[in-house]
Amino acid sequence: MIEKFEVLRRLQSLTNKINEFKISQERRKQDVQEKKILVENKRIIAENKHKGKLSIQKEIDRKELDIKTNEGEITKYNVQLNSIKTNKEYSALITKIGSKKADMSILEDEVLDTMSRLEVANQEYEKATEGLRNEEKILGDLMVCVDTETKETDNEIEKTKNEQKKYIDLLDEHSLKQYNRLSNIKGGKAVVPVIGNVCGGCSMNVTTQTLNELMGGKDLVFCRSCSRILYLDKNSD
Ligand SMILES: [Zn+2]
Numbered sequence: 001m002i003e004k005f006e007v008l009r010r011l012q013s014l015t016n017k018i019n020e021f022k023i024s025q026e027r028r029k030q031d032v033q034e035k036k037i038l039v040e041n042k043r044i045i046a047e048n049k050h051k052g053k054l055s056i057q058k059e060i061d062r063k064e065l066d067i068k069t070n071e072g073e074i075t076k077y078n079v080q081l082n083s084i085k086t087n088k089e090y091s092a093l094i095t096k097i098g099s100k101k102a103d104m105s106i107l108e109d110e111v112l113d114t115m116s117r118l119e120v121a122n123q124e125y126e127k128a129t130e131g132l133r134n135e136e137k138i139l140g141d142l143m144v145c146v147d148t149e150t151k152e153t154d155n156e157i158e159k160t161k162n163e164q165k166k167y168i169d170l171l172d173e174h175s176l177k178q179y180n181r182l183s184n185i186k187g188g189k190a191v192v193p194v195i196g197n198v199c200g201g202c203s204m205n206v207t208t209q210t211l212n213e214l215m216g217g218k219d220l221v222f223c224r225s226c227s228r229i230l231y232l233d234k235n236s237d
Contacts, residue, residue, distance in 0.1 A: 005231040042132040049125040193233035202226035
């Protein structure tokens with residue numbers, strides 16, 4: 001017959017196994033969460049690049065409109081030149097035309113300059129979009145992968161729980177309660193080996209009486225320092 005401490009030790013080992021499965025599931029969920037945040041950041045970057053691009057395009061449109069307005073005024077002044085009466089008026093108009101042409105030249109230079117900036121902005125936007133698409137793809141793959149893993153782990157947890165039931169059925173209600181209470185208090189470490197006369201839970205020396213109980217008794221033996229359930233480690237001396 002399997003000894004009570006051994007039943008509890010196996011029960012504990014299965015509980016720890018389930019906890020490890022759950023921790024690994026949480027970790028993978030965390031991976032997905034982190035990737036989602038990364039994708040969201042990439043999306044914001046791409047959106048900002050898009051806004052930047054549009055704003056430069058607007059700047060070009062405004063300047064081109066200014067050029068058209070200037071062209072219109074120059075045409076108007078040229079028509080006026082035909083009906084000029086005095087030399088003074090004539091040279092005043094010529095000066096105006098000259099000034100408008102100078103403005104135009106500056107505007108045209110500015111348009112060229114802004115167009116180069118637009119080209120850079122377009123490239124940056126393309127790059128940001130591509131980066132976003134890549135990360136979205138990686139996230140999608142990761143989610144599928146984690147989903148499959150989670151289902152597999154859920155199955156493993158279910159199997160382990162069924163296995164636990166076999167051991168739970170072997171225990172009396174009182175021992176099970178004692179074990180569960182200890183397991184909750186001691187963070188899943190309720191059953192510990194005695195190695196070299198030392199409790200594997202609290203590292204305190206166990207008394208000779210406790211050792212005698214462990215070697216002779218059939219019932220559960222508790223550490224007098226930390227109250228954990230003890231068993232003799234067969235591998236130790
Ligand atoms: Zn102890």
